[in-house]
Amino acid sequence: MIRPDAPLLLEICDLHASVDDQPILHGVNLSIRAGEIHAVMGRNGSGKSTLSKVLAGHPAYRVSAGSVLYRGEDLLALDPEQRARRGVFLGFQYPVEIPGVSNLEFLRVATNARRLEQGHEELDTFAFEDLVRERLELVKMDPAFLERSVNEGFSGGEKKRNEILQMALLDPLVAILDETDSGLDIDALRIVAGGVNQLASPDNATLLITHYQRLLDVITPDYVHVMAAGRILRTGGKELALELEDRGYDWVDAELAALAQAPVEVG
Amino acid sequence: MAAPSLSSAVPAAVPTARPAAGAGSSRWGTALLEAVGLGPEAALEPARQRAWRGLAERPLPSRHDEAWRFTDTTAMAAIAPQLLAAGAAGPLALPPAAAGVVRIVLDGGEDPLAGVSLPAGIEAIPAEELEALRLQEAAAAGGGAGWGEPEAGGSWIGLLAAAVAPRLLALRVRGAVAPGLELVSDSGAAAGVLPLRVLLLLEPGAELELLQVHRAAGASLTAVLLEARIGAGAKLRHGLVAQGAAASVLLADLAVRQEPGSEYSFSSAVAGWALSRLQPRVLQGAGAATTRLRALQRCDQRQIADHHSQVRFDGPEGELDQLHKAIAAGAGRSVFNGAVEVPRAAQRTNAVQLSRSLLLSDRARIDTKPQLEIVADDVKCAHGATVTRLQQEELFYLQSRGIDAAAAGTLLLRGFCAEVLRELPAAAAVWQPLAMLLAEEAPRP
Numbered sequence: 001m002i003r004p005d006a007p008l009l010l011e012i013c014d015l016h017a018s019v020d021d022q023p024i025l026h027g028v029n030l031s032i033r034a035g036e037i038h039a040v041m042g043r044n045g046s047g048k049s050t051l052s053k054v055l056a057g058h059p060a061y062r063v064s065a066g067s068v069l070y071r072g073e074d075l076l077a078l079d080p081e082q083r084a085r086r087g088v089f090l091g092f093q094y095p096v097e098i099p100g101v102s103n104l105e106f107l108r109v110a111t112n113a114r115r116l117e118q119g120h121e122e123l124d125t126f127a128f129e130d131l132v133r134e135r136l137e138l139v140k141m142d143p144a145f146l147e148r149s150v151n152e153g154f155s156g157g158e159k160k161r162n163e164i165l166q167m168a169l170l171d172p173l174v175a176i177l178d179e180t181d182s183g184l185d186i187d188a189l190r191i192v193a194g195g196v197n198q199l200a201s202p203d204n205a206t207l208l209i210t211h212y213q214r215l216l217d218v219i220t221p222d223y224v225h226v227m228a229a230g231r232i233l234r235t236g237g238k239e240l241a242l243e244l245e246d247r248g249y250d251w252v253d254a255e256l257a258a259l260a261q262a263p264v265e266v267g
Numbered sequence: 268m269a270a271p272s273l274s275s276a277v278p279a280a281v282p283t284a285r286p287a288a289g290a291g292s293s294r295w296g297t298a299l300l301e302a303v304g305l306g307p308e309a310a311l312e313p314a315r316q317r318a319w320r321g322l323a324e325r326p327l328p329s330r331h332d333e334a335w336r337f338t339d340t341t342a343m344a345a346i347a348p349q350l351l352a353a354g355a356a357g358p359l360a361l362p363p364a365a366a367g368v369v370r371i372v373l374d375g376g377e378d379p380l381a382g383v384s385l386p387a388g389i390e391a392i393p394a395e396e397l398e399a400l401r402l403q404e405a406a407a408a409g410g411g412a413g414w415g416e417p418e419a420g421g422s423w424i425g426l427l428a429a430a431v432a433p434r435l436l437a438l439r440v441r442g443a444v445a446p447g448l449e450l451v452s453d454s455g456a457a458a459g460v461l462p463l464r465v466l467l468l469l470e471p472g473a474e475l476e477l478l479q480v481h482r483a484a485g486a487s488l489t490a491v492l493l494e495a496r497i498g499a500g501a502k503l504r505h506g507l508v509a510q511g512a513a514a515s516v517l518l519a520d521l522a523v524r525q526e527p528g529s530e531y532s533f534s535s536a537v538a539g540w541a542l543s544r545l546q547p548r549v550l551q552g553a554g555a556a557t558t559r560l561r562a563l564q565r566c567d568q569r570q571i572a573d574h575h576s577q578v579r580f581d582g583p584e585g586e587l588d589q590l591h592k593a594i595a596a597g598a599g600r601s602v603f604n605g606a607v608e609v610p611r612a613a614q615r616t617n618a619v620q621l622s623r624s625l626l627l628s629d630r631a632r633i634d635t636k637p638q639l640e641i642v643a644d645d646v647k648c649a650h651g652a653t654v655t656r657l658q659q660e661e662l663f664y665l666q667s668r669g670i671d672a673a674a675a676g677t678l679l680l681r682g683f684c685a686e687v688l689r690e691l692p693a694a695a696a697v698w699q700p701l702a703m704l705l706a707e708e709a710p711r712p
Contacts, residue, residue: 084667
């Protein structure tokens with residue numbers, strides 16, 4: 001939902017970042033207002049996942065230039081946990097398995113960290129169980145997964161549902177979903193996308209990072225951005241995703257070559 | 268026919284020679300023997316005398332001994348070579364035993380069974396019967412050492428405990444015993460050596476849950492020799508929780524023999540000792556038994572935590588499932604040696620051994636060594652060892668959910684510990700093994 005007067009949630013300005021001294025992002029610009037759903041598409045290695053990791057504060061990524069404002073505040077100055085508590089959520093492409101840590105306990109600790117920041121009371125074990133069982137419905141997840149260790153032995157689809165369950169519990173203002181569709185069969189994709197759609201509201205925003213059009217068949221983006229060589233090369237509406245599906249990414253190379261000749265600001 | 272007391276008490280030995288030729292001296296063992304003396308008649312006295320002489324020849328292991336190569340015994344040599352006086356620890360502040368658990372306190376002094384009402388199915392074995400059992404087993408072993416007598420050239424820890432323990436606790440278990448049994452020693456701040464000997468005989472089909480707890484806060488050495496015989500079809504679930512302090516040493520030799528169809532599981536949690544060494548040694552006498560070993564040790568500061576396990580299959584179709592975990596922080600040093608012996612007679616053995624260590628500091632050190640000796644050809648034997656740090660990806664995942672770095676680290680450590688701790692007998696809960704391992708507990712007075 002595009003509303004020009006909606007509050008600006010995320011403002012990425014000329015963001016440069018590297019991992020292991022390898023520059024990956026070369027000046028990303030992106031603004032996201034409340035109520036919007038953005039999709040970032042691009043080939044492998046274009047910098048999509050790096051962008052998501054940088055926004056979430058992964059310690060292996062170093063920002064060398066540029067800024068990111070989250071609701072007017074310097075996001076990059078915050079620790080990863082502070083970002084999460086204030087409402088930035090990253091849905092992982094490869095959710096991490098943590099043996100020996102109960103999923104339920106993990107979800108409760110995380111939920112309470114966010115709730116405290118929001119000025120709500122912490123939930124005790126019982127109140128939390130009620131909440132989590134209600135939210136499980138959203139992703140049609142078997143409650144048995146609560147008793148297991150975090151993501152341990154979960155299938156790809158179960159891990160992604162567990163990510164969306166976390167999103168449902170943490171109630172983020174900006175949700176960045178990194179390749180949430182990868183590794184999902186079509187039924188699981190519908191369930192996960194259904195969860196994302198239900199959580200989208202006029203007050204929050206979603207940034208979908210994806211490789212394929214098929215996620216965008218079930219979640220309709222307001223904006224589609226094409227990323228290449230660490231920048232956003234082009235921005236359009238949902239029809240841009242269809243165009244990519246038709247034409248592939250070859251034209252991107254041509255545009256990149258042209259940019260190399262005469263750098264211009266795009267996006 | 269139960270004797271009132273298992274062991275005739277050995278009168279307090281008169282110290283004859285002054286020990287302490289200096290810390291680290293190989294005189295330590297000799298000094299201890301001199302201080303203890305050879306008491307008069309006691310249960311298994313002939314075996315004790317042989318152990319006494321055996322120890323005289325091997326006063327203290329050193330890093331020249333292959334089995335002690337990675338384990339510095341300086342902390343041991345610094346312990347006063349004399350027995351801890353009974354009651355020297357003063358009144359013990361022990362948590363109440365869990366419901367349904369019978370506790371026996373071992374302080375090296377009075378009859379440990381005084382005032383204890385043993386659960387139905389457990390009885391003390393009289394001294395003369397014990398000697399008969401020992402002779403019977405020695406004969407079966409072709410004159411070699413057996414139950415009640417550690418081999419002279421075998422485990423040094425066993426030799427030490429057998430040589431200087433003035434008493435022993437010998438119990439026979441029949442049928443399925445519902446209440447758990449808890450054996451507790453706590454040296455408190457007292458100094459000296461506390462040798463403990465336990466013999467446990469599980470008759471065929473018997474079942475028992477046994478928890479050993481050892482605690483120390485001072486410059487003491489707790490030396491344990493536990494010998495268990497698990498009859499055909501019997502089940503022993505055995506746990507050990509041990510919490511030490513900066514100058515305390517724990518040495519425990521656990522010699523277990525299993526008959527076919529028996530199940531033995533042992534899980535341990537050890538932390539805080541200047542030096543700790545656990546030696547679970549399991550023999551499947553005729554194979555066809557199930558052995559499950561779970562161990563967790565943490566070493567911090569300059570502590571050494573050593574775990575030497577040995578499992579031998581002397582018959583076919585035996586099973587072993589072993590997991591050893593270690594956490595090394597500060598300048599701690601963790602040693603694991605896991606021997607698995609599968610001779611030709613042990614066809615169709617199925618053994619899995621895994622060692623997982625967590626290195627939390629640059630100054631900490633971990634030595635881990637699987638030692639598989641497989642002669643039989645039709646067997647499944649798998650082993651693996653990993654040494655890792657706290658995983659950055661795991662930490663980041665937790666942080667990205669609003670959990671701060673310190674809490675995330677604790678959560679990961681708890682997860683690491685949980686896999687072993689959940690296998691401890693129920694009686695372990697009152698000893699708070701997790702808090703002990705995470706060093707969360709307030710220092711004891």
